[in-house]
Amino acid sequence: MPHNKLILQASEEAMAAFDSDIRKMGRLALENLRLASEGLLQRNTDLCNQAIADDDAVNRLEKKMDRTGVEIITRFGPVASNFRRIIASMKVSTALERVSDHAVSLARRGRMLNQRPAIPETEQIRELTTLATAQLKDSVEAYCDGHLDAALRIQARDTDLDRAYEAFTDRIISRMETDSAHVKDYVDLLFATRFIERIGDQSVNIAEDAVYHLTAMDIRHGGPLPANP
Amino acid sequence: MQDGVSIEVTDYCLWYGKFQALLGVSAKIKQGIITSLIGPSGCGKTTLLRSFNRINERYGNVTTTGLITILGKNILDPDVSVASLRKRVGMVFQRPNPLPISIYENIVFGIKSHTPSGERNRADLDAAVERALTEVSLWNAVKDNLGGRATELTLEQQQKLCIARLLPLKPDIILMDEPCSALDASGVERIEELITELKRTFTIVMVTHNMAQARRASDECIFMLMGEIIEHTRTMDMFMNPKHEKTAMYIEGRYG
Numbered sequence: 266m267p268h269n270k271l272i273l274q275a276s277e278e279a280m281a282a283f284d285s286d287i288r289k290m291g292r293l294a295l296e297n298l299r300l301a302s303e304g305l306l307q308r309n310t311d312l313c314n315q316a317i318a319d320d321d322a323v324n325r326l327e328k329k330m331d332r333t334g335v336e337i338i339t340r341f342g343p344v345a346s347n348f349r350r351i352i353a354s355m356k357v358s359t360a361l362e363r364v365s366d367h368a369v370s371l372a373r374r375g376r377m378l379n380q381r382p383a384i385p386e387t388e389q390i391r392e393l394t395t396l397a398t399a400q401l402k403d404s405v406e407a408y409c410d411g412h413l414d415a416a417l418r419i420q421a422r423d424t425d426l427d428r429a430y431e432a433f434t435d436r437i438i439s440r441m442e443t444d445s446a447h448v449k450d451y452v453d454l455l456f457a458t459r460f461i462e463r464i465g466d467q468s469v470n471i472a473e474d475a476v477y478h479l480t481a482m483d484i485r486h487g488g489p490l491p492a493n494p
Numbered sequence: 495m496q497d498g499v500s501i502e503v504t505d506y507c508l509w510y511g512k513f514q515a516l517l518g519v520s521a522k523i524k525q526g527i528i529t530s531l532i533g534p535s536g537c538g539k540t541t542l543l544r545s546f547n548r549i550n551e552r553y554g555n556v557t558t559t560g561l562i563t564i565l566g567k568n569i570l571d572p573d574v575s576v577a578s579l580r581k582r583v584g585m586v587f588q589r590p591n592p593l594p595i596s597i598y599e600n601i602v603f604g605i606k607s608h609t610p611s612g613e614r615n616r617a618d619l620d621a622a623v624e625r626a627l628t629e630v631s632l633w634n635a636v637k638d639n640l641g642g643r644a645t646e647l648t649l650e651q652q653q654k655l656c657i658a659r660l661l662p663l664k665p666d667i668i669l670m671d672e673p674c675s676a677l678d679a680s681g682v683e684r685i686e687e688l689i690t691e692l693k694r695t696f697t698i699v700m701v702t703h704n705m706a707q708a709r710r711a712s713d714e715c716i717f718m719l720m721g722e723i724i725e726h727t728r729t730m731d732m733f734m735n736p737k738h739e740k741t742a743m744y745i746e747g748r749y750g
Contacts (some may be wrong), residue, residue: 339733344711
């Protein structure tokens with residue numbers, strides 16, 4: 266019988282499974298965002314429906330993450346970075362669940378827009394979905410792979426997304442003032458972009474959780490940044 | 495007895511003289527898992543553990559009623575041989591208690607006691623010693639010093655040796671009475687790892703005062719208080735959502 270470090274091994278296996286689930290959740294949330302964005306941009310209602318249907322898998326994983334996290338804390342009493350990782354992962358999982366919910370809301374707006382004739386302004390959303398998707402992907406990777414530099418860059422990148430969102434909103438409001446025939450479409454576009462902007466906020470949360478996991482520092486709401494990352 | 499049940503206790507009472515230490519205890523302890531007995535000092539957990547191989551009878555003045563069924567047989571029946579019971583139900587104590595003889599002789603002592611001398615030879619004994627010491631991860635450390643005195647090993651090694659000497663007898667159940675309480679942190683970790691490894695082959699019942707150990711190392715927990723079983727459930731359920739207020743108070747550290 267080989268000597269296995271079973272207690273340690275059991276806790277390491279539980280942590281590895283937990284890490285694997287957060288990666289999976291990240292992939293699913295990103296895919297739902299992609300389906301919703303493309304469903305809207307390509308006027309493909311099937312993709313929108315797929316994003317809405319696939320949200321359930323993310324919801325289930327959120328509950329699993331919470332259950333497993335609490336079990337790991339109860340059983341093994343982790344400390345230091347392992348403890349921070351459990352707490353941070355449970356928060357990241359909540360953020361990813363919100364991302365997927367926003368993707369569902371985006372997909373619903375997409376379905377409404379797809380029922381009416383196309384308008385040229387829809388294509389302008391692509392800039393926002395591209396920024397939000399890249400930002401989410403990078404924050405999830407920074408969290409899962411422990412990249413502090415990448416995590417610390419997300420806040421600034423979100424400012425770019427916010428500016429693009431505000432510029433888009435200003436343009437649409439101007440259009441509404443001159444083109445009352447498409448007000449419904451414009452309202453749907455304003456809502457759709459609001460969800461994209463919120464996905465950007467969630468990726469900021471994920472990046473902040475990454476920094477907390479890696480450094481034990483709370484950089485939220487203007488908190489001090491780690492020195493010499 | 496139900497499949498998968500290793501020890502079935504039915505309405506078991508035990509008195510030390512006039513003092514009743516166990517009050518009508520019933521439990522089904524599952525096979526092939528680690529069950530922890532927890533509870534404050536004096537709750538009867540060690541008494542119950544010691545009942546499973548009738549070792550508390552050594553104190554004299556012990557009377558019992560009820561049933562303890564192990565492998566389909568009530569071990570309290572008068573025709574049960576205590577020696578053969580203890581071969582099937584091994585025990586590890588709080589302080590390692592190797593015999594003050596060599597490491598090798600400690601392992602073969604049990605085999606010699608339970609096997610007629612005509613049925614054993616040196617090669618078999620050597621193989622049994624190597625196998626037992628390997629199973630507890632002690633072989634590499636002591637293989638060149640099998641003639642050395644067991645009492646000169648570290649406490650952790652002595653405790654591993656005490657576990658190893660049970661194994662050649664192929665027990666079904668191993669009872670452990672606070673097996674880690676005399677050890678330092680790394681010793682505790684290694685003995686817990688060993689216990690976790692052994693559960694694949696044996697049913698393990700362990701008394702522990704250490705809540706963190708019960709959480710980490712056991713599959714089920716039995717919480718006892720004043721001679722009674724208050725709650726017996728999956729360890730995770732007991733520590734996440736205890737059903738009885740008394741259990742909650744104990745695991746939250748409010749008494750004990």
